[in-house]
Amino acid sequence: MSAGIVWALNKDSLGPWELYVPVKDLLGIYEKLYGREVITENVIVDCSHIQFLEMYGEMLAVSKLYPSYSTKSPFLVEQFQEYFLGGLDDMAFWSTNIYHLTSFMLENGTSDCNLPENPLFIACGGQQNHTQGSKMQKNDFHRNLTTSLTENIDRNINYTERGVFFSVNSWTPDSMSFIYKALERNVRTMFIGGSQLSQKHISSPLASYFLSFPYARLGWAMTSADLNQDGYGDLVVGAPGYSRPGHIHIGRVYLIYGNDLGLPPVDLDLDKEAHRILEGFQPSGRFGSALAVLDFNMDGVPDLAVGAPSVGSEQLTYKGAVYVYFGSKQGRMSSSPNITISCQDIYCNLGWTLLAADVNGDSEPDLVIGSPFAPGGGKQKGIVAAFYSGPSLSDKEKLNVEAANWTVRGEEDFAWFGYSLHGVTVDNRTLLLVGSPTWKNASRLGRLLHIRDEKKSLGRVYGYFPPNGQSWFTIAGDKAMGKLGTSLSSGHVLMNGTLTQVLLVGAPTRDDVSKMAFLTMTLHQGGATRMYALTSDLQPPLLSTFSGDRRFSRFGGVLHLSDLDDDGVDEIMVAAPLRIADVTSGLIGGEDGRVYVYNGKETTLGDMTGKCKSWVTPCPEEKVKCSIKSYTLLGKDP
Template identity: 25%
Template sequence: MRYLRVISIGLGFLLPMVLGCGMTTHEQITQRAISWFVDDGHHDAAVNPASIEHYRSLMTEHWSYVLGGSFFPDWTAALYIRQKGPTFSKKRRERLEAFMFGIISHDVADILWHGHNNKQEGFIRAISLGSMDGHYDAAHSLVDRGAETVLRHGRDANPSLRRWSMPEDDIRAIYQAMGIDLKAKAEGRPLDSLYYCFHRGFVAAQGIELIGSEVFPLYAAQSPVLVEQIENYYRGGVTDMMGWIPHCWKELMRWINTDMELPYGKSFCELVVEEYGDYKDNWAVSYIDAQPPKINSLVSPHNHPVMDTAALSATQEPISMPEVVVTQDEGGITLSVATGPPPASPATAPSPLARRGLVDHIVYGMDCDALTDRYSSVITLSSSVSYAGLGTAVASGRFGGGNQVNLAVSAPFYKTDTVRGAIFIVRDPRQLQGTTQRDIAQAADQTLLGESVAIPVRFGHSLAVLDYNHDGIDDLVVGVPGDGAQQQTYAGKVLVFLGHSGTGLSTEPDYTIQFDASLNHNTQLGEVLRVADLNGDSRLDLLIGAPSYELQANNTCSSSLAQAGAVFGIYSRPQQTPLLTHPDLHIYAHDPSAYANFGKSLTVDTINGQRTLVVGAPGFKSGPNPLAGKIYGFTLSSIAAPTPQFNIVGTSKFQQLGQ
């Protein structure tokens, strides 16, 4: 075993590396995705409960190799493992497989993050088209760099990120088979291409761990959408990537362990990626005749001015970089921070509450206080399931009739056997008095679960309560905006659980609202739910906001408009059909525009004696001001066609009026 000590290079040099590549983002996503790597019931010879547990254990045991692969810029070939793996020792093969799981995580995330599988809807593309005048490169640069700081700002330092490994001999052999010699030293550099790329990535990642939270405000102020939606944006947000990566890991298991072949033009785990007439996802199949690898660009001169003096001056204290230890063992290389406790954050680093408050202050102009500072008795309901999203939506109603008010709390990413999502019903919240903290799964009297699907569909993302069938008992309406995620239609649906006298809610949905193909254009039905009297019968009806709806070309627009948005109305009535495929009301902006997100917020009120529907479009661009926002008012005197009554337009950049 051979040891080498390398002193880290200067901070001003390393930051462009990490912020240009976004590797700590990939590491965080990989780490989260493992918790969702579970058996979804779709079994074959390569994918079954035993094999999934095997690879979970393998990744845990060789975690530093998974992290090294999560940074690595190129797809590695399953074909190499098939051909050479039988001759390897168990340890060598497992390390290579762990590294490859990390690589797949990196590239699946990139497909979604960059919108390679959808030219308008990927997270970076949405930010570029919605708030940066379509300048993709500028948005790409901002999001890759900014995401590092946003995610670092929201968490404590992570000691598990302080060690990376790479199966060096095997990676060199794969590149050699592609006709690429990585041993050549770049001019003026003491290390060859492979060493240089891996070293600079690791050292730069440690830089983000040290100061990422400090420079967060600089990047957060450039895009409110980055801060607000990085976690839950439906095509390329963190939770979307967390859902797809385990699904694609199972496809990788089939590639490694069977003779399965992928015909040209067929996608890898449903992620179709066609660029310049080629399919990027087929690079996983064979490294022969592959496109030039990304490592070439990573070792070329870096042309992006990533972090300027303003960013560096955001750190309030001198930063001391740790020493890095390089270990070579059995054909592998490991980089780790020298032994000792993780480097402490600067003394001025804020507490988690203060960090959350900084986000709210930057995005909303609001301040943040602890509940315990305002109330003498606070009951905390929590979940033991990581990343469940508990509290995404909360509603109350008399689901059993009578006077007892029940509480409904959603957790759209709650995991049982799979990531189904859940809604917890507490029939008498008063029973929780006298306690300070409870696991909601134990406190709940009833739990509604979503379907078992490969890609999470966000069951319970939104909730609403009304008497849907006019029987005098409250019913629970549940939004499932991610329905169709695996098919990449993102049509969404809305489910209605009826309340019953004395017993409460049905255990399965009684009604489904799922529009037909004419209205399914990234609709994400169920993203926003509200109730109001729409038809003047003094009973509550259902309002559905679809801010992501893609408006198709018609008389008002010459081409389709991504995320123009729409609002749909469903009347409550004594007789309802089990499957509703058309709404009673369609409402669109009279001046639709892409990424306006019409329908993001909704309410009905009486204005000047008339029932008025008020709709927010926070993404509306006003003149030179992106995300200025706009509010629309519609009178509901004409049931068939609500009439535009007034508009209020935002006057400044990023005002997001109507949010």
């Protein structure tokens, strides 16, 4: 029932589990919209009650069902929120869009509107949606669902003059939570010796930069550079989910300037206190999803590139765009984009990832764009394209990715080639690394014969020495659904006393085996990270591995190497954004996330997290220099 958008659920004012549905108002809306009676009061009440029970069931049990669904379909749970076509964010935009269209039709009639069978394709005011697939296939699955369910449940419904209240008893979740907490305490005491936190934990930040608006996704993308040319590093933060009334998910980018003391060491509401704010201007464009800083027009001043991969969502094309803002000699960034880079393919999602790296060998960074969902000659094969920096770009206002200076494409349908990008200098040449986390090992013969024994989402990493478009080497995952190549980073660590240039590759959904005393269990999607030596050899040798210690923790979802203590050796930082302290694997929920920081001087060959002092393996926390812990998700989506 699409009219559910006008429901009001307020746990604070209505009680613990109550919902009010304005039945009379909904009947009036339907009658005014269609000019006749198309639905009865009983149907609204029955359908609303079923949806209320489903919502209550989700609040109560989804965290318990997560392991089952995640194991069977990682894509379904990983992309549930942000998938560009049909994810929760996309549906939120379309719910709002349809609401505005409905209001328009109520006020002005339907004579100026196209009303196809699927309401997603409604267009008014001369607009037309030409996207294929405007017909929705009918089925009878839910035809008798209302009658069968409402006849077999004990309904708690209170009728008012204009609507109904639904409610359920609140003792059930409280009782279950008590049982789970008691179980978790016993298991922790038995195998870990209590719940005391390690002294290496850091849980209090020096400062927090925040927004007052919910769901903005502040921190989805970040980079740093001296944008105002005062000699100090500045911070650039993307918030692709930023919305304001009437403008859903337009996105914002915030600039925070540093000084001789570094970044401001105080809490900041960036909407009020950021030094500069750039805002997207396309409905649901998700401006700020990716960021890169480079001197694109080679005038000696840094420029800022911003990805908006869902531009075109209003027309259901999702072509995406990349906007380049030129810097100035006065240290100010342009307030509007100087260059717009677009894509002609539907579902191109241009601007999902951005990177500044020297592609043509002139020692100047060029703009590299990854579009993992682009067709690429098939279905979501993905493309990576590069535009060379140069003075001639000062006169350009529009560029097309089809005319890029350098382009490579994925090998397989749904390989998501370009999901991650990383550039590093090896032997005075730029090594461009491209992640393809959903690559599978299907052979050409297997594809022709439709053989189903391939391993899906193994993941693969491609290494290029551009402008050569042929990969120099590839690294493939070893376990189905592991998604090797989701994250990439590089740096220098000490290996057996020798300073070694290394590559970190994350496989955050890789399964592993955990041992707890005499018990053995599978850590579904606990995650792993591999460390390779970077040389000019054809195949980088594997040096070390790291593994997570919780199911579904996504260990290795984000990777970074940086010299934090200025000793000439990089620290290894590995994020596990869904890691929980609960050793019963999520019975009581509450992801707190974890970032592990390993000393680059203490790396060893082999399994870094397998040799443990406790009864539990793997033990990623035993060898850390420190770990950063919070009661919100760390290392990924804010």
